[in-house]
Every structure is written in structure tokens, then in C-alpha cells.
Amino acid sequence: MEFFVLLFFFLIGLIFYMFAQAKRNKVVEHHLAFKEFPSTFGEVRIFFISDIHRRHVSKKLLEQVKRKVDFVVMGGDIIEKGVPFERVRENLRTLKKLGPLYFVWGNNDYEVDFHQLDALLLEENVKILDNTSALFESEEGEMLELLGVDDVSKNRAHLHLALADSQPGSFKILISHNPSVHKKVKKEDGIALMLSGHTHGGQIRLFGFGPYEKGGIKSLEHTTLFVSNGYGTTGVPFRLGVPAEAHVIVITGEK
Secondary structure, X not given: OHHHHHHHHHHHHHHHHHHHHHOOOOEEEEEEEEOOOOHHHOEEEEEEEOOOOOOOOOHHHHOOXXXXXXXXXXXXXXXXXXXXXXXXXXXXXXHOOOOOEEEOOOHHHHHOXXXXXXXXXXXXXXXXXXXXXXXXXXXXXXXXXXXXXXXXOOOOOOHHHHHHOOOOOOEEEEEOOOHHHHHHOOHXXXXXXXXXXXXXXXXXXXXXXXXXXOOEEEEOOOOEEEEOOOOOOOOOOOOEOOOOOEEEEEEEEOO
């Protein structure tokens, strides 16, 4: 009997712990250096958030961003079925306090009326990177570009179109909700960094194991892949072993 009482309280405690992990507001800062990074930019600071799903973006999250960022990148799944559009609008306006917004589509974004979501994004001055690019140029003429591809699961991800929209010789950062797009990246594409989400790091990992690999930074053959464990949850509002996170990514040249 005593064993079952202890087990009951353990399970209750575990549920509360997993809920707290899912609702955590934590910004993790990362510093990445690339030899091909254009020196005239000095450094570029990106706020990256993916997989918001049902969450309200908390002011507590923004308070952790101590220095100005150049732009905010949303890595898809800012909504899912059952989430009111007004909540998305509130989240966009909260994130806009940090800087201009850039967005790529995720699979859950298509669970709602995506035409209405598209209109909302445009109303809030969000730049949608749907197989397109956004160019930034320094006063000395060096270039940096954000390339974005649409959702993989809907067969909308066309990396070749995003590359065709980009400039030769620019420092390229690719955003794709689903990290599997990295398999299409070739050396000649010149993509230095790729930002993704989607996997939630497995969301619930038991003894270190989960249905997906834990997020993090990987040096691949033709690019560097950054995968976020995400800010929200799907299915159940719980996390274990991969607490909710958002990121400030600081990019510089190698010294």
C-alpha cells in the first residue's frame, strides 16, 4: 500500500514537473562564427522562435533579451487547429517589440484557414519567406540573406526557388520548419547556416530517448544545422528532458 501511495505522489509530481517544463520561458544565447561571414556586418543577432502552437508569448521571455536583435525569425507552427487568430496577432505584436518579423510555414500552420493566416501576417507586416529570400546589404556592399522554404509535408518546400531568388556571393541563412531539408543542400548552394524546429526535441524523452533527436547545433557536410526544441507543445502540454526554449543567435566572422 505504501508503495502505491509513493508511486501516486511521484506521478503527480512528475506531471507538474512536465507541465512546468512545457511552460518555461527561457532564452538560450548561442555564438556562431563563420570564416565567410561578411566583416562589414560586424555581428548579426537573430531572435529565433519556433513551434509556438497554443502558447501565449510571454513578456518574461522578451525580458531576457538584454541587447537589441536585428530581426526575429519564426520557424513555423505559430498556430494549430483550435487556436484563435487573435492569439496569433497578440503573439506577433509581442515579438515585434524585438525587431522586424520573418516567418516560414510549418505543417500545423496549414491546419487552419491558411489564407486567413496569410492575410493576418501581411496585416502585421511580417515578411513571409515562402521559397523566397530577404536581402540585407552593408554600406560597403557586402550581402547577407535569409532564405526560407515552405512546408515539407505539403510538398511546398522548393529550395531551388529560394536560391534562384537569392544573390550570388551573399552569406546565406536558410530557414525551414522541418530540418529534413538539409538533405537537399549542396556545397554550391553556399548556405552557411540552417535554422529549423518541428521536432520539439522529442518533447517527452524517457531515459534520454525520444521519438526525435534532441535539438542543438550540428556541423554537416555542406552547412551548419541549428534545430530548436521549440517554445510550445503539441498533443499534450507536457515536456520531459527538453524544456521549452527560444534563442538569440549571434553570428560573427572567425577571428
